[in-house]
Amino acid sequence: MITKVSRPNLLRRKNLRPVAHLTIPTWIFLALVVLIPFFYGIYISFLNINLASFLPPSFVGFDNYQTVLAASETWSTLRITLIITLIGLLMQIPIGILLALVLHENLRGTKIFRSILITPMLLTPVAVGLTYRFMFDTDLGVINWALGSIGIEKVNWLGSQTSALFAIIIVDSWQSIPFVMLLVLAALTAISSSLYEAARVDGATASQIFRRITLPLITPTLLVITMIKIMDFLKLFDTLFILTRGGPGNATTTLGLWTYKTGFVFLEFSRAAALGVIITIITLPVYFLWRRASKGVR
Template sequence: MTSGTQRSNDIDRQTRRMAELLVTPSWLLIVVIFAVPILVAFYLSFRNETLGTFVPGHFIGLQNYTTALTDARFWESIGTTCLLIVMGLVVQIPLGVALALLIEKNLPGTQIFRTALMVPMLLTPVAVGLIWRFMFDADLGIINWALGILGVQGPNWLGARWPALLAVTIVDSWQSIPFIMLTILAALIGLSKGPAEAAAIDGANTFQIFFYVTLPSLQKIILLIVMIRIIDSLKMFDLIFIVTSKGGPGTATQTLGMLVYNTGFGFFQTSRAAALGVLMVILVSPIYWLWRRAAREQ
């Protein structure tokens, strides 16, 4: 018996060593792709490196961080980022839940409707941005043309701050709502029908069943979706870059990620852009931790 146990332990150790050996190339690839750029950015953030100049940089300590934290553009970009997050969540969560409830009823034509809703999620953000940019054109766009037929004067969507923020929210919601809808739909399918049926027998109407039975059961999955959407919104870059031409008009839609890009590749201030990137990672880390915790509980 002891000999058999020893042999089993030896096999387990050999299997574990083989598994570690097979996983090692993947870990090395992850280190090269993710860890090395982060360490290089952290190193650059303490220097005054600048692209397009032959003057060698030198160590300047925390100067890039103090400059960023005292720059009005930094706080403005954080405000714009938070505003887009709030606007997106207000639109996307209710519509995603409503569409999931509608599809869960399995009405005639549901399969075609669900397939059509999947299309935006399958398109690349660059293609989506180009399509909507032409649609939002103040003179030739189909949106203002449709509003004109209804007798409404369409705004200059990409020429003023609030219309541009609304345009970005519309585009982001159009592409993100299908993901929310599918996630909520999967949760609805997995819910037990017993509590809802018991509430209906007790005389509860449809709205009471939703708000007091269904919605509390979806609380954790909705929280998880909110965390995912916040992280996605914080790192949203391509849609804003294409739709608003690098955060325009001016800096009206310049998020924190867009500020990092404009600082590094617009003004060629490499070290300052690296410091902004490090600050961005610091801001995202608590949200990522909450997302991981919510995912484990789910």
């Protein structure tokens, strides 16, 4: 009962492919959480909404932007964001590369080690923050105890700006280094082994191979990681909120946390929206560099 019917129209690849209308449900959701809120946020930033006031909001032009840009907190929290970002990157990228290199050697048990090493990035940040807060405790914390046993005096970790920033960076690094490691590992895996063999035949040392072959070839990936991490540091919230709430004072408040505080603690909603627009503007160049760098990766 086999009837051979030729159906040239159906066989054309164009018809065999699904169509754009499959993306409509996604469009609806993204419109609800990104598109509409984004433009509504810009609109709010030109009003004078205060969540504690019952007066109907009115249009105030660029007033919120003027207030926000004149406020010292905007600049001090931006500075703190930059410090965390810079030190964080300097810690996370080298350690991530080092771990990726070790995993890339494919020693016995590598798979198990890899599974263990990525665990931190999966764990609930709030719970992680809580655990570290306990571990950083000045008198009873296990970290000061361990430091004490090698003769280092007690540190009041979350009590002063420098050490609190350091603690925040340590916790973020604990959760973020696996991400750096995974992306670098993927880049290392993509390098052809013949390159290494040729170099070894030519008598290159391990450090020469790393500097002349590995590093240049993973540079595009490192750029991508840097851009993503800059955006993630701007987003930093959960662990920061648990560890210090931006304190003491505003000593560890980042721009993102400051926006939250402005809107939901001080209830200056429109000013917070203006800060949100400013954060978006700061994010834009990073975003474009990220997209550009990511084209170089694959």
